[in-house]
Amino acid sequence: DTGVSQNPRHKITKRGQNVTFRCDPISEHNRLYWYRQTLGQGPEFLTYFQNEAQLEKSRLLSDRFSAERPKGSFSTLEIQRTEQGDSAMYLCASSRDSYEQYFGPGTRLTVT
Amino acid sequence: QKEVEQDPGPLSVPEGAIVSLNCTYSNSAFQYFMWYRQYSRKGPELLMYTYSSGNKEDGRFTAQVDKSSKYISLFIRDSQPSDSATYLCAMSAGTASKLTFGTGTRLQVTL
Numbered sequence: 633d634t635g636v637s638q639n640p641r642h643k644i645t646k647r648g649q650n651v652t653f654r655c656d657p658i659s660e661h662n663r664l665y666w667y668r669q670t671l672g673q674g675p676e677f678l679t680y681f682q683n684e685a686q687l688e689k690s691r692l693l694s695d696r697f698s699a700e701r702p703k704g705s706f707s708t709l710e711i712q713r714t715e716q717g718d719s720a721m722y723l724c725a726s727s728r729d730s731y732e733q734y735f736g737p738g739t740r741l742t743v744t
Numbered sequence: 745q746k747e748v749e750q751d752p753g754p755l756s757v758p759e760g761a762i763v764s765l766n767c768t769y770s771n772s773a774f775q776y777f778m779w780y781r782q783y784s785r786k787g788p789e790l791l792m793y794t795y796s797s798g799n800k801e802d803g804r805f806t807a808q809v810d811k812s813s814k815y816i817s818l819f820i821r822d823s824q825p826s827d828s829a830t831y832l833c834a835m836s837a838g839t840a841s842k843l844t845f846g847t848g849t850r851l852q853v854t855l
Contacts, residue, residue: 636787672847674845682840725843731776731778731839731841
């Protein structure tokens with residue numbers, strides 16, 4: 633397994649712009665999770681996919697956020713009309729029919 | 745009050761010391777418990793995972809879960825400078841459930 637990969641690793645954007653992040657899970661992992669982590673805090677759950685179905689969304693996921701996982705492989709997380717409060721590390725994790733979740737390196741978003 | 749409480753530290757210990765890291769939780773539904781290590785500006789790395797109560801050992805690391813007290817611990821023996829990182833506890837109620845994390849404890853192992 634090559635591990636979970638995320639791109640880009642760092643994104644700087646101006647307030648009001650749209651951004652999209654990509655996550656490629658470990659091969660054959662059917663579950664994929666998105667989390668957000670701010671400085672000095674643990675990751676907070678955003679949303680969860682089993683194969684291509686989005687099964688759970690956090691209240692943290694406002695209408696400006698949307699996530700997809702077409703064909704049950706990679707996933708994208710889009711943030712529309714970014715705000716300064718969206719600045720954080722966005723983490724993706726995957727698992728295969730178990731409770732152990734393996735994280736990627738994260739995408740650090742800075743909104744100026 | 746947060747579902748998972750963890751002392752943020754920082755915790756500074758000399759090389760070779762035994763380190764004890766702890767979390768308490770309030771949600772009785774949690775059954776799966778994990779410890780992650782996170783280096784600065786990196787993603788969390790899964791260190792240990794356990795189901796329900798009991799102990800689990802892996803090399804220098806031992807994880808303990810006491811569900812009756814809602815208390816989990818991670819012990820690191822013979823600590824090394826390379827162990828310097830933030831340690832996050834995480835837990836979930838089911839195999840497909842989201843993880844709920846503590847805030848993380850920053851550990852510094854000094855020479």
